[in-house]
Amino acid sequence: MTRYKNVPVDPSQPTYQDVYTPILVIQPPRDMVFLVDPQEKLVLKLYDGDGNEFPDDTKLRISLQGAGAESFPVPIGKAVYGPWKRLPYTDQIDNRKNSSLVVYFPSLGRRPFAIREGEKLLVEVNARVAIDWDANNPGISMFAIDLDILTLAEAQRRAAVLGRALAGRMGR
Incomplete structure (x- = not known):
């Protein structure tokens, strides 16, 4: 996992809508596979260098980047930060209170x-x-996401089991 400082954008610029910068990059170690369940909640608090929480209108995006130097990130999820700003960490991990925390x-x-x-x-x-990671460490905590770490062999075994179950349902 690598953390980055994002580039602030100027709302008066016409390209403001399109500028996203990564603040966190998660990459599995060699011979491992991470399984991510998008139905799990993202637990998140973002702070700037002055200790202020990010604005409500901050846009969040989850992207997947393929292997290889020429691969570009492909957006797969999006949200607006407002609901996370309104809930403290304790409420974000409480299933009775976190229904507003939705990444689409x-x-x-x-x-x-x-x-x-x-x-x-x-x-x-x-x-x-x-x-500002130094002044607000940790500014983000996203491991409430169900991130299963599997060996490559276990991931292949699970895929084979699911493939056989699917073939059985399709009558093959």
Whole structure:
């Protein structure tokens, strides 16, 4: 896991809508696979260098970047920071209080997905302020997300079991 400082954007600029910078990059170690369940809640608090929490209108984006130097991040999830700003950490992890914390994953249909060796999961922001990791460590905590770490062999075994179950349901 690598943390980065984002580049603040100027709302008066016409390209403001399109500028996202990664603040967190998650990459599985060699011969490992991470399984991410998009139905799990993202626990998140973001602070700038002055100790102020990020604005409500900060945009969040989750992207997946394939292996290889020429691979570009592909956005797979999005949200607006406002609901996270309104809830303290304790309420964010409480299932009775965190229903407003929704990251939309339209292309996934709420299905779990895998991050394989060489691929990266990026948490990106579009904000008027920059995160300061030194003054606010940790400014982000996202391991309430169900992140199962599997060996490559275990991931392949699970995929084979699911494949056989699917073939059985389809009558093959």
